[in-house]
Structures are given as structure tokens and as C-alpha cells.
Amino acid sequence: MQGRLTPVIAAALTMGLSLGAAFADPVEDELVVTAEDGEITLVTTTKAPGHLAETFDTIWSGWHFREDDTRDLQRDDFDNPGMLFADRGLDRWNAKSEASGASCAGCHEGPESMKGLRAVLPRVDAKTGKLMILEDYINDCVTTRMGEEAWGMTSGKMKDMLGLISLQSRGEPVNVAIDGPAAEFWAKGREMYYTRYGQLEMACANCHEQNAGMMIRADHLSQGQVNGFPTYRLKDAGMVTAQQRFVGCIRDTRAETFKAGSDELKALELYVASRGNGLSVEGISVRH
Numbered sequence: 638m639q640g641r642l643t644p645v646i647a648a649a650l651t652m653g654l655s656l657g658a659a660f661a662d663p664v665e666d667e668l669v670v671t672a673e674d675g676e677i678t679l680v681t682t683t684k685a686p687g688h689l690a691e692t693f694d695t696i697w698s699g700w701h702f703r704e705d706d707t708r709d710l711q712r713d714d715f716d717n718p719g720m721l722f723a724d725r726g727l728d729r730w731n732a733k734s735e736a737s738g739a740s741c742a743g744c745h746e747g748p749e750s751m752k753g754l755r756a757v758l759p760r761v762d763a764k765t766g767k768l769m770i771l772e773d774y775i776n777d778c779v780t781t782r783m784g785e786e787a788w789g790m791t792s793g794k795m796k797d798m799l800g801l802i803s804l805q806s807r808g809e810p811v812n813v814a815i816d817g818p819a820a821e822f823w824a825k826g827r828e829m830y831y832t833r834y835g836q837l838e839m840a841c842a843n844c845h846e847q848n849a850g851m852m853i854r855a856d857h858l859s860q861g862q863v864n865g866f867p868t869y870r871l872k873d874a875g876m877v878t879a880q881q882r883f884v885g886c887i888r889d890t891r892a893e894t895f896k897a898g899s900d901e902l903k904a905l906e907l908y909v910a911s912r913g914n915g916l917s918v919e920g921i922s923v924r925h
């Protein structure tokens with residue numbers, strides 16, 4: 638990482654984005670989580686995946702860029718406020734649908750049956766040929782197998798279920814496919830990552846690649862990884878999905894934004910996830 642603002646960011650300064658010129662390395666620390674059934678050591682930094690080798694030597698979870706007290710909240714499930722959402726997700730998992738009497742548990746047994754899934758999503762579904770995010774799989778069952786209306790992409794019940802299902806893959810290395818049928822979606826996501834949006838004319842890469850490590854509005858800029866999602870965000874006192882975070886970051890460039898669950902943001906999620914191949918799925922992380 639570097640220690641100087643790039644010209645794009647320096648120009649954004651004059652347009653009202655408040656940036657400090659300070660650079661700080663990600664904090665050296667290890668994330669061992671105390672869970673109900675024991676301790677899990679998460680990989681929060683590792684060698685960059687091959688497709689990023691020219692860009693970064695090392696990739697870092699956003700966890701390393703947060704303050705001590707925020708990092709501490711993720712060390713123990715008892716302290717992680719996101720676990721309450723997963724608990725609610727479990728109640729919903731077991732509950733019978735009013736529309737059909739079916740329940741997730743009735744067909745899938747326990748939520749452990751979803752182990753490993755979060756680590757490989759988004760992926761191109763073999764049956765539909767579509768790029769699917771976890772929200773799509775959930776809604777597929779909700780509508781076609783339970784006879785309910787689709788759940789909103791960022792609705793409370795969707796986030797509870799995302800939390801519960803993601804948690805089953807905690808500790809597994811992110812491993813999304815970027816070749817074969819995924820290649821075209823990945824290329825589209827990659828293009829978006831380097832496209833400048835909004836009045837500020839800023840791309841994801843301007844902040845999360847070229848200026849990772851810099852301070853922006855008292856925030857320590859991370860590499861913008863999604864291995865921690867969904868995340869419990871202290872500022873919102875609630876859960877935030879990767880799709881929502883993208884909407885927020887694009888809005889910060891003062892652009893008209895794409896919608897959560899749009900084809901564009903799904904492709905972007907695949908690309909961003911691939912930049913974190915090798916980091917652990919954090920299940921439900923805690924950010925500020």
C-alpha cells in the first residue's frame with residue numbers, strides 16, 4: 638500500500654469530500670472467534686488471488702481497518718449484535734409458511750445443510766444459467782416452493798436469513814468461480830469496478846484499490862472486501878448486505894444508483910467476492 642493521495646481523490650477534496658491525508662497500515666491482529674461450540678480462527682489476511690497479483694501482494698478483510706473496540710465485538714458471538722438477527726433467522730427457518738404450510742426446515746433439515754454455500758456465491762446456477770446471489774436462492778424457494786411473495790432484497794426477514802445461512806460457512810475460504818459460465822459476469826463486474834460514477838467521478842478502485850489505507854471522513858479505507866457480509870453496522874444499528882453497501886458507496890460518489898439485486902450489482906458482487914478469494918467467510922461481521 639502507499640502513503641499518498643492519488644490525484645482523483647485529491648480532486649474530490651475540492652468537491653467537498655473531506656479526506657485527511659493520513660495513511661495507516663491495516664492493524665496487525667488475529668481474529669479468533671469464540672462461538673457456542675468452540676473457537677474458530679478466521680483467515681483475515683492472505684496472499685492476493687492470481688487475478689489480482691499485479692495489484693496487491695496481500696488482501697485484507699475490512700476487520701483490520703476498524704478500531705479496537707469494533708474489532709473486539711467480533712471476537713465473541715455473545716458480544717456480536719448480528720447474532721440476534723441469525724437467531725431470528727433460525728425461528729423463521731423452522732416456522733411453517735402461512736401460504737403453504739411448508740418450512741425451510743421441512744425440506745432442508747437444519748441450517749447446517751447450507752454449510753459451504755456462502756463461500757461459493759455469487760455463482761452461475763447450473764439449472765437456470767443465471768448469476769445468482771444468496772438472496773436469489775432464498776427467494777426461489779420462498780416463491781416457487783412455499784407459495785409466498787418474494788421477500789424484499791433488503792427486508793428484515795431476508796437479512797435474518799442471510800445472516801443465518803452465511804454463518805454456516807464461517808471460516809470457509811471464499812472461493813467463487815470466475816471462469817466458465819461465470820467469466821462474462823465477472824468481466825462485467827470488473828468493468829464496473831473501474832468505472833467512475835457520479836459527480837465525483839470516482840470508481841470503486843479509486844477508493845478501495847488506489848487509496849486503501851488512507852483516511853476518508855475519519856474512516857480508514859479498506860480494500861472493500863465482501864467476505865464479512867452480511868455485516869452488523871454499528872452506525873445503522875442493523876444488518877447491512879453487500880448489495881446495500883454497494884448502493885451506499887455508489888451514492889457517496891453522488892451518482893444515481895443501481896438497485897440492490899439488479900443484474901449490475903450482482904455482477905459487481907461476483908467480482909468483488911473474487912478479490913477476496915482465500916479470505917474466510919466471516920458469517921456476520923461487525924463494522925462501524
Ligand code: HEC
Binds near residue numbers: 730740743754774775
Ligand atoms: C418444498 C421444499 C423446500 C422448501 C420449503 C424450501 N426449500 Fe430451499 N431448496 C429446495 C430444493 C429442492 C432446492 C434445490 C436443491 C438443488 O438444486 O440441489 C433448494 C435449494 C435451496 C438453496 C440453494 C442451496 C444450494 O446448495 O444450492 C437455498 C439457499 C435454499 N433452498 C434456502 C431455503 C430457505 C431459506 C427456505 C425457507 C425460507 C427454503 N429453502 C425452503 C427445497 C425447499
Ligand code: HEC
Binds near residue numbers: 702830840862887890
Ligand atoms: C469515495 C470513496 C469510496 C468509493 C468510490 C467506494 N467506496 Fe466502498 N467504502 C468507502 C468507505 C469510506 C467505506 C468504509 C470503510 C472501509 O471499509 O473502507 C467503504 C466500505 C466498503 C465496503 C465494506 C467493507 C467491509 O469490510 O466492511 C465494501 C464491500 C465496499 N466499500 C465496496 C465498494 C464498491 C464495490 C465500490 C464501487 C461501486 C465502492 N465501495 C466505492 C468508500 C468508498
